[in-house]
Amino acid sequence: MSAFPFPSSRARLLALxxxxxxxxxxxxxxxxxxxxxxxxxxxxxxVRAPDTGIVAAHAPSTWWIALGDPKLDALIVQAMxxxxxxxxxxxxxxxxxxxxxxxQAAALPKVSTDxxxxxxxxxxxxxxxxxxxxxxxxxxxxxxxxxxNASQGRGxxxxxxxxxxxxxxxxxxxxxxxxxxxxxxQADAVDADLADTxxxxxxxxxxxxxxxxxxxxxxxxxxxxxxxxxxxxALIRQRRARGVVTDADVERQATQVENTRATLIPLxxxxxxxxxxxxxxxxxxxxxxxxxxxxxxxxxxxxxxVPIDNPATLLRxxxxxxxxxxxxxxxxxxxxERTADLFPKVTMLGFIGxxxxxxxxxxxxxxxxxxxxxxxxxxILDFGRTRGGIRQAEASRDEATARYTQTVxxxxxxxxxALSRYGHQRERVARLQQIQASADRSAALMxxxxxxxxxxxxxxxxxxxxxxxxxQNLVEGKADLLKDYVSLQKSLGLGWAK
Numbered sequence: 001m002s003a004f005p006f007p008s009s010r011a012r013l014l015a016l017x018x019x020x021x022x023x024x025x026x027x028x029x030x031x032x033x034x035x036x037x038x039x040x041x042x043x044x045x046x047v048r049a050p051d052t053g054i055v056a057a058h059a060p061s062t063w064w065i066a067l068g069d070p071k072l073d074a075l076i077v078q079a080m081x082x083x084x085x086x087x088x089x090x091x092x093x094x095x096x097x098x099x100x101x102x103x104q105a106a107a108l109p110k111v112s113t114d115x116x117x118x119x120x121x122x123x124x125x126x127x128x129x130x131x132x133x134x135x136x137x138x139x140x141x142x143x144x145x146x147x148x149n150a151s152q153g154r155g156x157x158x159x160x161x162x163x164x165x166x167x168x169x170x171x172x173x174x175x176x177x178x179x180x181x182x183x184x185x186q187a188d189a190v191d192a193d194l195a196d197t198x199x200x201x202x203x204x205x206x207x208x209x210x211x212x213x214x215x216x217x218x219x220x221x222x223x224x225x226x227x228x229x230x231x232x233x234a235l236i237r238q239r240r241a242r243g244v245v246t247d248a249d250v251e252r253q254a255t256q257v258e259n260t261r262a263t264l265i266p267l268x269x270x271x272x273x274x275x276x277x278x279x280x281x282x283x284x285x286x287x288x289x290x291x292x293x294x295x296x297x298x299x300x301x302x303x304x305x306v307p308i309d310n311p312a313t314l315l316r317x318x319x320x321x322x323x324x325x326x327x328x329x330x331x332x333x334x335x336x337e338r339t340a341d342l343f344p345k346v347t348m349l350g351f352i353g354x355x356x357x358x359x360x361x362x363x364x365x366x367x368x369x370x371x372x373x374x375x376x377x378x379x380i381l382d383f384g385r386t387r388g389g390i391r392q393a394e395a396s397r398d399e400a401t402a403r404y405t406q407t408v409x410x411x412x413x414x415x416x417x418a419l420s421r422y423g424h425q426r427e428r429v430a431r432l433q434q435i436q437a438s439a440d441r442s443a444a445l446m447x448x449x450x451x452x453x454x455x456x457x458x459x460x461x462x463x464x465x466x467x468x469x470x471x472q473n474l475v476e477g478k479a480d481l482l483k484d485y486v487s488l489q490k491s492l493g494l495g496w497a498k
Contacts, residue, residue: 027174028343029336032181035325036401038408043311048416050423057307061496063489064206067300067482071293072209075282079205080198080497082283089197096183096190103183107176109168109348117359118159160362163353163369170348175340178333185330192323195496199319202495205281206486209300212274214479216296218472219267225468226260232461233257299478302485306422308492314415315408318493324407328400335397338389344378411491418491422484429481432474439470 045056060066064076080086171177233253239245275293276286315321352370354362361367379386446463449455489495 026172027177027336028339029174029178030332032329032332035328035404038315038405038412046308046311046412046416046419048420048423049308050419050426053305053423053426054419055305055307056310059307059309059489059492059494061494063494064202066303067206069209069300071297072206072300075209075278076202076205078282079201083201083281084283086194086197086201089194093187093190093194096187100180100183100187103176103180106169107171107180109166111164111166113162113164115162116160118161119156120159121156158357159355160357160359161353161355162362163351166348166350168348170346172346173340173343175337178336178340182330182333182337185326185333189323189326189330192319192326196319196323198496199490199493201281203486203490205278207483208274208277208281210479210482210486212271212278212293213297213299214475215267215271215274217299217475217479219264219271220296221468221472221475222260222263222267225465225472226257226264228461228465228468229253229257229260232458232465235458235461299475300482302478302482306485306488308419308488311412311415314411314492318411319496321404321407321411321493324400324404328397328404331393331397331400335390335393338386338393341379341386341389344376347375347377349373349375411493414491415488418484418488422481422488425477425481425484429474429477432470432477436467436470436474439467443467 064072169176233250233256236245236250236253240247240250275289278293279286279288282289309317350370350372352368354364354367355369356362356364356367443460443463443466446455446460450457450460
């Protein structure tokens with residue numbers, strides 16, 4: 001049986017659908033106007049940029065290539081492919097995109113199909129009716145009742161049904177569109193989170209690699225310094241045997257030797273920790289990189305100048321700022337999603353199918369059944385629940401606005417601080433280079449005096465020990481400058497795959 005048996009009813013149904021469709025252009029809630037402007041975000045230069053070592057130019061995302069170390073390049077590539085934190089971020093991105101797909105599908109009709117086959121046999125009630133006949137007045141025992149044949153069970157009854165059900169909630173006031181808008185912005189935010197993970201990962205691998213090379217260089221210098229101090233101790237003991245020096249001089253030098261040897265232990269421990277850290281960062285178990293990286297190698301070479309963009313570019317490319325802006329857009333869309341709950345919801349329900357007692361008759365026109373009906377739902381009295389949800393969404397939007405502003409300010413502070421540290425460390429390294437050059441000249445002059453017999457071997461060894469100390473300080477200073485360079489690239493939001 002049709003729910004709309006007359007053509008005029010069908011025409012009215014089609015007219016209703018057409019009129020409802022024209023209303024779907026209405027979208028309640030505030031439209032997103034973009035993130036608020038933050039003071040200082042549009043400046044042409046950073047206020048803490050040093051006078052030297054920095055040039056205003058486009059900064060490449062793969063900043064580590066400028067260091068000219070193929071092993072570091074290979075480690076970062078391997079980390080980008082196998083790091084587990086990065087894989088978890090990639091999984092979260094796939095999850096958010098799947099949620100967006102679900103929201104987009106919610107705007108479309110839902111169609112399902114069903115089929116059923118029923119076979120039933122009525123029970124045989126002849127025995128029961130015979131018993132009733134025997135006990136009824138005027139009936140002799142054993143005499144059959146006149147209705148016995150009629151009470152025999154009938155053959156199996158058959159019923160077959162197949163059809164399609166459909167439902168479609170018409171998005172009259174844009175609640176579904178706002179939900180899609182929010183889900184899309186959330187997916188973009190998770191995409192930015194993935195880029196932020198890449199930025200942090202590249203910086204962390206570079207920092208660990210620089211630490212490893214720094215520790216290896218300082219360990220080698222400490223070993224050489226310990227050898228010189230041991231030679232000095234042997235000479236002092238010889239002079240003590242001749243009565244030239246006292247026992248206190250011997251003990252003082254012996255203490256110096258042991259102090260230097262004691263510094264070797266933590267350096268060796270730090271090298272092991274750096275190797276294990278690099279292995280885990282690249283998705284491998286501890287010890288996997290020992291054979292590859294245990295041989296000492298020099299520090300990467302810092303480029304002569306470092307290109308940086310202006311703060312406005314920083315705001316566009318830094319992933320954590322982009323993530324905060326996208327979450328702000330999502331919270332703004334959620335206001336409209338909650339506002340749509342104030343208005344009625346219309347769902348179109350429909351069914352078309354076929355019912356017959358024989359499966360071969362399902363295709364007949366007489367077996368066709370269909371139904372179409374609009375369903376209206378409107379929470380007229382909800383005691384403020386919907387408006388409470390709207391106020392909650394507005395508060396979430398205000399929180400997201402504050403978080404975005406704070407993220408921008410923190411990013412600008414991070415970049416300016418990194419630039420300041422980099423500039424000051426460059427000056428420190430320049431001073432350390434001057435100190436080492438002076439120590440080298442002093443050692444060369446002392447060697448000449450020793451060769452000419454004008455100074456003792458102890459004086460020569462003492463000067464060489466000072467030379468090694470200056471070299472250690474310079475190696476450590478260069479390593480700190482390299483790490484400041486890495487921190488600068490991270491603060492600029494570089495290191496993610498565009």
